[in-house]
Amino acid sequence: MANYDKRDYTKEKEKLVDFLSTFYYEADDGGKVFPYADQIQRLANREQVALYINLEDVHTHDPELVDSIQENARRYHALFADAVDQLIRETIGDREPPVRDALDAFIYQRVYMAKQQGKNVDGSLPINDDLRKQYPPQLMRRFEAYFKPRDDIKSMAVRDVKAEHVGKLVTVSGVIIRSTEVKPMTSVITYTCDTCGCETYQPVNGPSFMPAINCPSKDCTESGANGRLHMQVRGSKFVKFQEIRIQELSDHVPVGSIPRSLTVTICGENTRLAAPGDQVDITGVFLPLLKTGFKQMAGGLLSEVFLEAHHIENKNKSDDDELGADEELTDEEAAIVAQPNFYDLLAYSIAPEIYGHTDIKKSLLLALVGGVDKNAVGMKIRGSINVIMMGDPGVAKSQLLTHIDRLATRSQYTTGRGSSGVGLTAAVMRDPLTGELTLEGGALVLADRGICCIDEFDKMMEGDRTAIHEVMEQQTISIAKAGIMTTLNARVSILAAANPAFGRYNPKRSVEQNIQLPAALLSRFDLLWLMQDKPNAENDKRLAEHITYVHMMGHEPEKKGMKPLDMRLIRRYVAMCKRKHPTMPESLTDRIVQMYVELRKDARNNKDTTFTSPRTLLAVVRMSTALARLRLGDAVEQPDVDEAIRLMESSKASLRPDYEAYQKATSPVDQMFAHLRDLLHSLPADDDERAIPMKEAIKKSINKGLGEEVLKECLDVYTSTGILFVDRNDRIVFTMN
Numbered sequence: 001m002a003n004y005d006k007r008d009y010t011k012e013k014e015k016l017v018d019f020l021s022t023f024y025y026e027a028d029d030g031g032k033v034f035p036y037a038d039q040i041q042r043l044a045n046r047e048q049v050a051l052y053i054n055l056e057d058v059h060t061h062d063p064e065l066v067d068s069i070q071e072n073a074r075r076y077h078a079l080f081a082d083a084v085d086q087l088i089r090e091t092i093g094d095r096e097p098p099v100r101d102a103l104d105a106f107i108y109q110r111v112y113m114a115k116q117q118g119k120n121v122d123g124s125l126p127i128n129d130d131l132r133k134q135y136p137p138q139l140m141r142r143f144e145a146y147f148k149p150r151d152d153i154k155s156m157a158v159r160d161v162k163a164e165h166v167g168k169l170v171t172v173s174g175v176i177i178r179s180t181e182v183k184p185m186t187s188v189i190t191y192t193c194d195t196c197g198c199e200t201y202q203p204v205n206g207p208s209f210m211p212a213i214n215c216p217s218k219d220c221t222e223s224g225a226n227g228r229l230h231m232q233v234r235g236s237k238f239v240k241f242q243e244i245r246i247q248e249l250s251d252h253v254p255v256g257s258i259p260r261s262l263t264v265t266i267c268g269e270n271t272r273l274a275a276p277g278d279q280v281d282i283t284g285v286f287l288p289l290l291k292t293g294f295k296q297m298a299g300g301l302l303s304e305v306f307l308e309a310h311h312i313e314n315k316n317k318s319d320d321d322e323l324g325a326d327e328e329l330t331d332e333e334a335a336i337v338a339q340p341n342f343y344d345l346l347a348y349s350i351a352p353e354i355y356g357h358t359d360i361k362k363s364l365l366l367a368l369v370g371g372v373d374k375n376a377v378g379m380k381i382r383g384s385i386n387v388i389m390m391g392d393p394g395v396a397k398s399q400l401l402t403h404i405d406r407l408a409t410r411s412q413y414t415t416g417r418g419s420s421g422v423g424l425t426a427a428v429m430r431d432p433l434t435g436e437l438t439l440e441g442g443a444l445v446l447a448d449r450g451i452c453c454i455d456e457f458d459k460m461m462e463g464d465r466t467a468i469h470e471v472m473e474q475q476t477i478s479i480a481k482a483g484i485m486t487t488l489n490a491r492v493s494i495l496a497a498a499n500p501a502f503g504r505y506n507p508k509r510s511v512e513q514n515i516q517l518p519a520a521l522l523s524r525f526d527l528l529w530l531m532q533d534k535p536n537a538e539n540d541k542r543l544a545e546h547i548t549y550v551h552m553m554g555h556e557p558e559k560k561g562m563k564p565l566d567m568r569l570i571r572r573y574v575a576m577c578k579r580k581h582p583t584m585p586e587s588l589t590d591r592i593v594q595m596y597v598e599l600r601k602d603a604r605n606n607k608d609t610t611f612t613s614p615r616t617l618l619a620v621v622r623m624s625t626a627l628a629r630l631r632l633g634d635a636v637e638q639p640d641v642d643e644a645i646r647l648m649e650s651s652k653a654s655l656r657p658d659y660e661a662y663q664k665a666t667s668p669v670d671q672m673f674a675h676l677r678d679l680l681h682s683l684p685a686d687d688d689e690r691a692i693p694m695k696e697a698i699k700k701s702i703n704k705g706l707g708e709e710v711l712k713e714c715l716d717v718y719t720s721t722g723i724l725f726v727d728r729n730d731r732i733v734f735t736m737n
Contacts, residue, residue, distance in 0.1 A: 007068075013079050013083055017083045019061050020087060021087060022034075023035070023060075023061050036051075040084060040088060041091060043088060044091040046142060048143075049142075049143060049144060050143070050144045050145075050146060050268065051145050051146070052147075052148045052311070053145060053146065056148075056150045070169045072167065073168060074167060084143060085140075085141065103235070106234055107139070110199070138188050139187075139190075146310040147283065149171050149283040155171045155172060155173035156173070157174075157248050158247070158261065165286045170283070170284070170286050170307075171283045172281070172283075172307060173279070173280070174262070174282075175249060175278070175279050175280075176244050176274055176278050176280060177246065177261065178245040178440060179244045179245075179276050180243045180431055180434075180438065183241055183242075184240065185238060185239055185267065186204045187204060187236075187237040187239050188202070188237040189201070189204060190231070190232045191215075191230060191231055191232065192229070192230055193215035193229055194227055194230060195220055198219065198227075199235070200212060200215065200216060200217070207289070213228065214227070215228070240269075240271045241271070242266045242271040242272070243264070246261060246262055246264055246280065247260070247261045248260055248261070262305075262306070262307055263306040263307070265309065266312070270309055270310075273312045276440075277412075278315075280313060280315060281313040282307060283313075287305065288304070288305055289303060337573065344358075346565065346573075348361070350400075352564040357396070359529075359651075360400070361400070362647065364387060366626040367387050369574055369577045369578065369629050370493060370626060371384070371385060371621070371626050380474070382473065382491075384491060384622075385526045385527075385619070385623065386493060386494045386496075386524060386525045387493075387495050387525065387526065387527045388527070389496070389529045390497075390529065390530055391499070391505070391532060393503070393504070395532075397455075398455050400497075404453060404495060406567070410449060410451070411450050411451045413452075413455070415454070415456045415459075416454060417456055421461075421468075425442050425444060425468070426442050428440075437482045437483070437484060444477065444490040444492055445477065448490055452492050453495045453496075454494065458498035458500075458516075471494070475489070475491045477489075494525075498517075500514045500515065501516040504533075505532050523616075527648070527651045528651055528655065529654055530655050577629040577632065580629045580634065582625050582628035582633050582635050583634070583635050583636070584621060588641050591638070591641055591642075592621065595645050595648075596617045598682075600612055620641070620645060620648055623643075623648070624640045624644040627643055627644060642703060668706055668713075669714045672701060672706050672711055672714040675701070675706075679692050680692060691727065691729075692733075694726070694730045694731060697711055698711060
């Protein structure tokens with residue numbers, strides 16, 4: 001229980017002065033370090049503004065003093081400020097401060113004039129602190145004092161802060177859901193009388209105040225002049241002020257309850273330390289809100305409360321310090337990373353309880369890492385990778401999204417029907433504190449430099465869906481509402497999941513009829529996966545065995561000796577990958593150009609396919625750089641491009657429902673012959689010989705996953721029929737076109 005006996009605060013102040021001037025700790029070299037004495041010297045020299053008083057140090061010096069501070073924080077905060085004032089005066093004496101501002105010049109002039117009027121008989125100036133005591137202490141101070149909590153203090157949930165905590169120092173955890181602009185708040189108002197010239201000072205301790213009108217000086221009172229007071233901005237003092245609102249964490253909310261929120265006021269050097277979407281621990285004084293005028297009658301006996309912040313600790317999981325991205329990998333982690341199948345192991349570690357979908361997991365891994373942004377003069381090319389998964393119900397689309405949401409260092413999860421265009425981009429809100437119109441970012445803005453997962457993408461209203469077109473390509477949100485015209489950054493990768501237009505994919509209809517999404521939107525997705533639930537006895541058996549194993553054992557079965565990686569290790573490795581900026585060498589240009597030309601030709605010949613645009617070419621470049629990042633390389637190599645092209649072709653193949661049946665019905669030899677015919681038609685028209693170099697044919701067979709053995713078998717079969725032959729220059733020549 002707290003000690004509520006009558007205290008002598010003069011002695012308490014002496015304790016604080018003793019702590020600030022005598023507390024020390026021993027350095028590594030055996031010397032004594034006086035942290036607070038050094039900071040007070042810097043405060044006196046105007047080299048430092050904020051003084052953070054660590055309650056752990058106070059506990060080491062005097063354990064009982066810490067309890068008093070936590071029980072009566074507001075009073076002890078004022079005592080600490082007075083103690084620092086006293087020590088600063090002892091440090092600098094009557095010397096002028098080394099750095100002077102307009103307020104210093106104003107006060108110095110007033111003090112000098114008062115001293116001149118009170119000269120001694122011999123003409124000397126009296127040295128008297130009473131002259132400075134005529135001014136409010138807030139006006140004279142150029143420092144800020146804050147309490148830093150002890151290391152063993154556990155943070156509280158918002159709903160656990162109750163009436164008994166009013167006036168006490170508490171630590172509350174939550175997520176910032178709203179933040180205002182930093183504005184100047186009045187600390188001390190200086191008035192000048194238009195009749196007698198007397199100056200009056202009015203300290204402001206709340207969010208609102210009643211300005212003084214009549215002059216309270218002795219001259220105006222006795223003469224009955226009733227002089228009017230006019231505010232002097234130059235002689236007044238203002239401090240930085242920001243108001244945020246925190247909401248309790250999801251794991252603090254009981255079942256069936258609504259998350260509670262709390263208003264936090266921040267002043268001075270603590271402003272702009274956190275942004276909306278950040279998870280924070282805030283230490284401050286829990287206080288009731290002082291209301292003036294008729295507002296006192298509105299709530300009756302009820303009072304609004306707020307937290308006056310002293311210390312803000314950002315606990316956001318995107319913080320590199322929390323991830324340990326700067327730390328070196330341990331020997332065990334380095335051995336895991338050095339495995340030749342580490343790329344497959346990373347993909348397997350994404351939602352390992354979900355059976356199959358290996359290529360889709362690899363594409364989600366690339367979206368986590370992202371490509372490299374290109375900011376050329378007058379043009380910006382995004383590096384983030386957008387992926388959409390469309391498929392039948394029950395194929396684990398939502399499970400993949402929720403796992404990525406937990407795995408990503410900065411992410412937002414939303415659904416199509418539960419999101420509006422304003423909620424995704426930005427909304428114009430009226431600030432309850434100032435009454436001004438302010439801009440509040442939506443899910444895409446909060447997920448800046450992260451991932452936004454949108455489930456039930458097909459259920460979104462068409463007007464809301466068009467709001468994200470700009471975000472997916474330009475990575476910005478342009479706003480022109482209510483007189484606010486600005487551009488917000490939304491450098492975000494979008495992962496979307498949707499069902500086909502008829503609930504399930506109908507193979508009797510075309511791809512466009514099944515998807516029913518505009519081409520302008522589909523072209524902005526780098527990869528479009530169609531996940532079908534096709535009856536297959538062998539696959540159904542393996543899937544059922546996998547699901548029953550997960551339900552019985554509580555974890556996924558090991559696959560070929562692969563064990564899923566820890567989520568923290570994946571986050572650290574992804575953070576390390578994002579620090580790399582690999583470049584694309586010119587030697588890989590021909591390979592990418594050839595791939596793009598073939599895709600365009602397939603789209604032209606096959607009517608039942610998706611729209612192929614130059615954005616497809618950029619998608620391959622982005623995935624290639626993401627793969628180079630995954631192996632911590634400084635340049636993109638041929639295997640990176642080949643894997644990116646393979647994922648692109650696999651994505652395109654998933655959109656053709658008869659593709660697998662066609663592949664099974666056609667032998668590898670016939671497939672190789674079809675690829676050779678494609679190579680022949682891609683030769684220049686003015687080439688009379690119409691011959692394919694053997695090296696090109698081998699490269700084609702490897703890229704298509706057939707191999708050199710299938711090419712040799714194809715040449716043997718079709719040479720015997722007289723359709724083609726190999727000449728002396730090791731070239732394949734067709735006898736007929």
